[in-house]
Amino acid sequence: MAAPKRLPVDPIAEAKRQWIAHGWEPAASGMTAVTSIIRAQQLMFARIDATLRPFGLSFARYEMLRLLGFTREGRMPMASAIARLQVHPTSVTNTVDRLARDGLVSREPHPGDGRAAMLVLTARGRELVERATAALNSQVFESPGLSEDDTTELVRIIARFRKDAGDFTEPRPQPDPL
Secondary structure (H helix, E strand, C coil): CCCCCCCCCCHHHHHHHHHHHCCCHHHHHHHHHHHHHHHHHHHHHHHHHHHHHHHCCCHHHHHHHHHHHHCCCCEEEHHHHHHHHCCCHHHHHHHHHHHHHCCCEEEEECCCCCCCEEEEECHHHHHHHHHHHHHHHHHHHCCCCCCHHHHHHHHHHHHHHHHHCCCCCCCCCCCCCC
């Protein structure tokens, strides 16, 4: 795919100028922030999608495999996966259905709740997520397009925004191991 042609003007800066010209100055900075974040997400997702495409994975499928790969035994209840991924249960179910169809995860009965399902990472799924993670690390995460200082500051600002929006709470300190 050819690189997109650079525009001669920043369309978000032009939108801000237009917002102000139309008398919406109190909203101009907020519109600029929201639009900038959405555009940055598009740019980052383009890199992620290009990296995951050779593995036959979307980012949603990758996240589910990686989440299961982080567990000690490669398994977790479906409800826990839904909570951790912070997406609608139907989206998780559809993702799991596709991963199961491809032999990357399986569903097993929950040992303590007959109504619930356990998601289990297969050996094939584990091998794939490890290769995909290595590619994402080298092609995207190690060089996100920002300096280390800018990356740290951006993460700090976005974390504060997410916390203020109720996305998470400060974790309680963990007790020292016995």
